[in-house]
């Protein structure tokens with residue numbers, strides 16, 4: 001699966017799923033812009049990629065703020081070239097009872113998880129249109145497929161990501177650009193470990209008796225970003241170890 005000569009942006013590339021996707025896309029040949037709010041974490045991912053002899057640069061900033069997006073993209077285009085692969089992965093989670101969700105918490109959730117991918121895509125898609133080739137992979141959530149008690153602001157933001165995926169896929173299908181989403185379910189990352197989810201207990205009741213690994217996500221991301229997946233668009237590719245089947 002060669003992405004040689006292409007540049008990929010991975011938002012939230014400093015941790016967990018984003019880091020694994022960044023490392024794998026670099027192995028596939030892409031130059032990676034590792035974009036994260038946490039500059040040290042982004043730099044660590046770059047070190048991992050460079051240690052394997054592959055190419056990456058770290059960019060620190062908010063992937064949901066139009067000003068920050070515009071200024072970082074100027075640097076990425078100058079330093080790595082036009083962006084032909086975009087992984088909208090940056091996100092936050094939240095476990096709050098429905099009646100306790102404040103307008104501020106809801107706005108923050110939607111801004112980072114849903115408006116971020118929207119603004120990022122608006123900002124980079126001109127590169128893909130110019131090339132007549134592009135790959136957008138949105139990281140959604142199995143909570144949007146099943147519903148999730150105590151996570152209405154989170155799961156509804158991710159439901160929006162799935163709808164965004166489908167609409168973008170329809171709008172750009174005849175321009176060489178595919179847009180798909182991967183809803184992870186129960187992947188062992190700092191986000192999951194920082195949540196109220198009991199990792200061992202949940203693993204014990206999982207169909208595969210284990211949590212997913214970030215690398216399980218990266219394999220799906222790599223495929224959807226490849227030429228091999230060129231006839232696949234608007235789709236939802238669950239990576240959840242059989243926890244969600246339909």
Ligand SMILES: NC(=O)c1ccc[n+]([C@@H]2O[C@H](COP(=O)([O-])OP(=O)(O)OC[C@H]3O[C@@H](n4cnc5c(N)ncnc54)[C@H](O)[C@@H]3O)[C@@H](O)[C@H]2O)c1
Nearest residue numbers: 012015016017036037062063090091141186187189190191
């Ligand atoms: N881990 C799971 O089981 C799971 C399940 C469902 C969905 N997801 C989704 O997968 C994605 C990655 O999750 P993870 O588990 O690897 O989380 P993580 O917390 O380990 O990593 C997320 C990264 O995104 C960065 N980030 C957050 N907001 C940002 C912003 N505005 N701009 C730039 N960077 C930002 C963080 O600094 C962090 O490095 C998220 O969108 C999450 O909602 C994860």
